[in-house]
Amino acid sequence: MCELLAMSANTPTDLCFSFAGLRRRGGDAGPHSDGWGVAFYEGHGVRVFHDPAASARSRIAEVVENHPIKSEVAVCHIRQANVGSVSLENTHPFVRELRGRYWTFAHNGQVPGFRARAGAHEPVGQTDSEHLFCDLLNRVRDELAPDPAPATLRQTLVAAATEYAQQGVCNLLVSNGEWLFTFCSTRMVAITRRAPFGPARLRDADVTVDFAAETTPQDVVSVIATEPLTANEDWDRYAPGEWRFWYAGEVIDRGCVSVPDLAHPDPDTAPANEN
Amino acid sequence: MCELLAMSANTPTDLCFSFAGLRRRGGDAGPHSDGWGVAFYEGHGVRVFHDPAASARSRIAEVVENHPIKSEVAVCHIRQANVGSVSLENTHPFVRELRGRYWTFAHNGQVPGFRARAGAHEPVGQTDSEHLFCDLLNRVRDELAPDPAPATLRQTLVAAATEYAQQGVCNLLVSNGEWLFTFCSTRMVAITRRAPFGPARLRDADVTVDFAAETTPQDVVSVIATEPLTANEDWDRYAPGEWRFWYAGEVIDRGCVSVPDLAHPDPDTAPANEN
Numbered sequence: 001m002c003e004l005l006a007m008s009a010n011t012p013t014d015l016c017f018s019f020a021g022l023r024r025r026g027g028d029a030g031p032h033s034d035g036w037g038v039a040f041y042e043g044h045g046v047r048v049f050h051d052p053a054a055s056a057r058s059r060i061a062e063v064v065e066n067h068p069i070k071s072e073v074a075v076c077h078i079r080q081a082n083v084g085s086v087s088l089e090n091t092h093p094f095v096r097e098l099r100g101r102y103w104t105f106a107h108n109g110q111v112p113g114f115r116a117r118a119g120a121h122e123p124v125g126q127t128d129s130e131h132l133f134c135d136l137l138n139r140v141r142d143e144l145a146p147d148p149a150p151a152t153l154r155q156t157l158v159a160a161a162t163e164y165a166q167q168g169v170c171n172l173l174v175s176n177g178e179w180l181f182t183f184c185s186t187r188m189v190a191i192t193r194r195a196p197f198g199p200a201r202l203r204d205a206d207v208t209v210d211f212a213a214e215t216t217p218q219d220v221v222s223v224i225a226t227e228p229l230t231a232n233e234d235w236d237r238y239a240p241g242e243w244r245f246w247y248a249g250e251v252i253d254r255g256c257v258s259v260p261d262l263a264h265p266d267p268d269t270a271p272a273n274e275n
Numbered sequence: 276m277c278e279l280l281a282m283s284a285n286t287p288t289d290l291c292f293s294f295a296g297l298r299r300r301g302g303d304a305g306p307h308s309d310g311w312g313v314a315f316y317e318g319h320g321v322r323v324f325h326d327p328a329a330s331a332r333s334r335i336a337e338v339v340e341n342h343p344i345k346s347e348v349a350v351c352h353i354r355q356a357n358v359g360s361v362s363l364e365n366t367h368p369f370v371r372e373l374r375g376r377y378w379t380f381a382h383n384g385q386v387p388g389f390r391a392r393a394g395a396h397e398p399v400g401q402t403d404s405e406h407l408f409c410d411l412l413n414r415v416r417d418e419l420a421p422d423p424a425p426a427t428l429r430q431t432l433v434a435a436a437t438e439y440a441q442q443g444v445c446n447l448l449v450s451n452g453e454w455l456f457t458f459c460s461t462r463m464v465a466i467t468r469r470a471p472f473g474p475a476r477l478r479d480a481d482v483t484v485d486f487a488a489e490t491t492p493q494d495v496v497s498v499i500a501t502e503p504l505t506a507n508e509d510w511d512r513y514a515p516g517e518w519r520f521w522y523a524g525e526v527i528d529r530g531c532v533s534v535p536d537l538a539h540p541d542p543d544t545a546p547a548n549e550n
Contacts (some may be wrong), residue, residue, distance in 0.1 A: 045363025047325050052317075064339050090318025096372055100397040120395040120416075122375040124319050141395075227285050 002092075002108045003032055005076040006173045006186070006244035009221040012070035015040070017209045021202040021229040023061045026078040027054030027203075034081035035091040038064060038145040039104040040071040041177035046102045047071075050091045054253070072248065073180050075178050076175050077106035085159045091124035093173070094133045096121055099146050101176045105133035108226055109169030109185055116150075117142075128168075141251075157181050158243055165241070166257040169225065176213040182224050184238035187257050191235045192249065200230045204250065220249030237268055277367075277383045278307055279463070280351040281448045282498040283455045283521035287345035292484045294351065296477040296504040300335045301353040302329030303479075310366040313339060314379040315346040316452035321377045325366045332464035347523070348455050351449050352381035357366070364400035368448070369397055370466075376423050380402045380408035383501055384444030384460055391419075400431045403443075411435050411449070425454075431530055432456050433518055440516070440534040446501065455521040457499050459513035460534050466510045467497040467524065475505045495524030 005022050007015055019038065027033035033054035040047045046070065055061040055078050058162040077092035084090040093106040098121075107129035116123060116131040121136025123130040139160050144153060157174065161183040164170040172183040182188060193200075195218075197211035210267070222244070228235035238244070243249045277368040281295050282290050294313065302308035307451040308329035314320045319366075322344065330353050343486025352367035359365040368381040375398075384402035398405040410439060414506040415437050419428060432449065436458040445456040457463060468475075470493075472486035499521070503510035513519070516534040519526045 005409075042363045044328075045325070045327075047363055048323060050322050051318070059342050060338065063335065067334050088317045088322055091320065095370075097396065097399060100399055102399055121372065124372060124375055124377055167370065 001231050002080055003078050003226040004106055004108045004171060004173050004224070006175070006180055006182065007071070007074040007221065008224075008249050009072050009219070010248035010250075011219050011260040012042075012072055012092060013219070013221050014068035014070050015074045015076070016065055016068055016223070017202070018223050018229050018242040019201070020065050020110050020207055021204045022076065022078060022225070024204040025054035026056050026061075028056030032080040034071065034086045036076070036078040037091045037093050038074060038106040039093045040069045040078040041073045042071060043195040044101060046095060046104065046177060048093070048104075049221070050088055050093055052086055052088050052091055054214060073175050073177055073255075075104045075106050075175055075180070075245070077108075078144060082110060083128050084126035087125065090127050090130070092129060096133070096137055096226040098140065098176070103137065103174065103176050105129075105136070106173045107132055108171040108187075110167030111164055111170055114167060128217075132164055132170070154181070154245055158183075158255065158257065161243065162257045162259070165257075167210060171275075175223070178247070179252070180224075180247065181243070184240060185241045186240055187226050188205060188224060188242075189226070190222060190224045190238070190244070191227050191228075191230075191233055192220065192248075194220045199232070203231045203233045222246055222249045277355055278353050278449050278501040279381055279383045279446060281450070281455055281457065281499040282346070282363075282496065283347040283423055283499075283524050284494070285523035285525075286345050286491075286494050287317075287347055288494070288496050290349045290351070291340055291343055291508070292475070293498050293500070293504050295340050295350065295482055296502070297353060298330035298333075298340060298460035301329030301331050301336075307353040308353040309354045311351070311353040312366045312368050313349060314370060314400075315344045316347060316369045316450070318350045319353050319376065319452060320393065321370060321379065323368070323370055323379075323451060323467050325363055327361055327363050327366055329531070347432040348452055350379045350381050350450055350455070352383075357385060358403050359401035362400065365405070367403050367404060368494045369405050369414055371408070373412050373415065373451070378449065378451050380404075381448045383446040383462075385489065386439055386443030386445055389439070389442060389458065400415070407439055407445070411458040420459060420538040429456070429520055433530065433532065436518065437532045437534070448499070453522070454527070455499070456518070457513075458518045459515060462501050462517055463499065463517075464501070464503050464510040465497060465499045465513070465519070466503075466505075466508055467495065469495045469524075476491045476507050476509070478504060478506045497521055497524045
C-alpha cells in the first residue's frame with residue numbers, strides 16, 4: 001500500500017509535523033520505500049519535491065520536514081511500487097497545467113490495465129495512476145467549458161472517480177490549489193483542527209507538537225491521510241465510496257457513491273502491492 | 276538581467292559546482308534576488324526546485340548546491356523580476372507535459388506584451404516568459420505530428436525563437452530531457468569539458484574543483500550560461516541570433532539567424548530589468 005497525505009487550511013500552514021510522521025513509513029516504520037513526493041501550493045504556484053528514494057532516508061525529505069513551507073493546500077504521497085519502475089517519472093504527486101492552473105494528483109490503489117482516453121494530456125511514466133490523472137484532465141477538458149460552475153466541476157470529478165473505483169482500488173487526492181478533492185475507495189481518514197488547539201503526538205515518531213502555540217484562534221487546518229498519523233486524536237474515517245471537497249480547511253461538499261468492496265481483497269487474486 | 280544556466284552531458288553529472296557560482300549572483304555577488312529554479316532530468320522524469328527567495332540565501336538552494344543530483348540535462352534560472360510579481364508561479368524554469376514528455380523552459384530577456392496563441396497550454400502566472408513557452412508548445416502541437424523527425428522539430432523551434440527575438444530580448448533554454456535547445460538573442464556562453472580534464476575556479480566564489488578527479492576519460496559535459504562562471508577557462512561566446520542544439524554534451528546542430536541588435540539597448544527606452 002502507498003500512503004496519501006493532504007492538507008487544506010484557511011491560512012498558510014506548514015506540513016512539517018504530519019510529514020515527519022508519514023516519511024518514517026517510507027522505509028522505516030513502513031515498507032513504502034519506492035519514492036515520495038509532495039506538492040505545496042502558494043497562490044497559483046506550486047512547489048513540488050519528488051524523490052525516487054525512500055523518504056525515511058531522503059536528504060530532501062529531511063529538508064522538507066525541517067524547513068517549514070507554508071501552504072493552504074498540500075498533496076503528498078509515499079510509494080510502494082507495483083506497476084511501473086521505481087523512477088522519478090513514476091513518483092507521485094503528478095502535476096499538469098489545465099486551463100491556467102496547476103493540478104496535482106496522488107493515487108493509492110491499483111486500477112489494473114487502465115489507459116487514459118486520448119487527449120491533450122498524456123502520461124510520461126508507466127503507472128496506472130498517471131493514466132487515471134490524464135484521463136481525468138482530458139475528461140474535464142472534453143466535457144466542461146472553461147471556468148465551469150463549481151458544482152458542475154465537482155460533479156464531473158465525482159463521476160470520473162466513481163468510474164475508476166468500479167475498476168479497481170482508487171483512493172484519490174486531486175487539487176488545483178484552491179479546492180482539494182478527496183475520494184475514498186477503501187481507506188481514508190481526516191481530522192480538522194481548530195480552536196481550542198491542543199497537543200498532538202505522532203504514531204510513527206517520538207514527536208509531539210502543541211498546536212496552541214503555533215496557531216491563532218481563527219485557524220482551521222484539516223489533514224487527510226490513509227491512516228491516522230497521531231495517537232491521541234480522533235480521526236474521522238471515510239466510508240468506502242465517500243468523497244469530500246475541502247476548501248480553506250472545511251468540507252464544502254460531500255457525498256457517497258457505491259463502489260465494489262475491495263477493502264479486504266482475496267490475497268490470492270489481489271496484487272499485494274499498490275502504486 | 277536574469278541569468279541562465281544549463282548542462283548537457285553524456286553521463287549523469289551533477290551541477291553542484293556551476294550552481295554554487297550562479298546562486299551567489301542571486302542576491303549576493305549579483306542582483307538577481309527574485310527567485311530561482313532548476314530542473315534536473317532523470318530518464319523521462321524531471322525533478323524541479325523552485326523558490327521565490329534569493330538563491331544566495333535559500334535553504335533549498337543550499338541543499339541543491341551540496342546534494343549532488345546527477346542528470347544528463349539540467350536547466351536553471353535566477354530571476355530579477357520586471358514583468359510579473361515575485362512569486363512562485365512566475366519562477367522559472369517552467370514545466371509542461373507535451374505528448375508524454377516533460378518540457379522545461381527558461382528565458383532571459385523581455386518580450387513586452389507578448390501573448391501566447393490559444394491552445395492546450397496556458398500560462399499560470401503573469402510573465403511574458405511563460406507566454407512564450409506556452410506559445411512554443413501550442414505551436415509544436417499545431418504544426419507538428421507526434422514524433423516528428425528531429426530536423427523538423429528543430430526547424431520549428433528555431434523559427435519560433437527567431438520570431439520571439441524579433442519582438443524583444445529572448446535568450447532561451449528549452450529541453451525535453453533528451454536534447455537541449457539554446458538560443459542567444461543577446462548574451463550566452465558555453466564551455467565543453469572533456470579529457471584531459473583540469474581544475475576550474477569559480478568567478479563568484481572561492482571554490483575550485485578538479486574535474487580530473489571527478490570524471491572518467493569518456494565524459495563530455497557542456498555548460499551553457501549567460502556569462503562565464505569560471506575564471507580560468509575559455510568560454511565560447513554565442514553570436515546574437517546563434518542557436519545550438521545539444522545532445523549528450525555535444526552540439527548536434529547549430530546556426531545563426533538575423534535578430535535586432537539589442538545587446539546594448541538605449542537605457543532611456545529599454546527596460547532596466549528583465550524577467
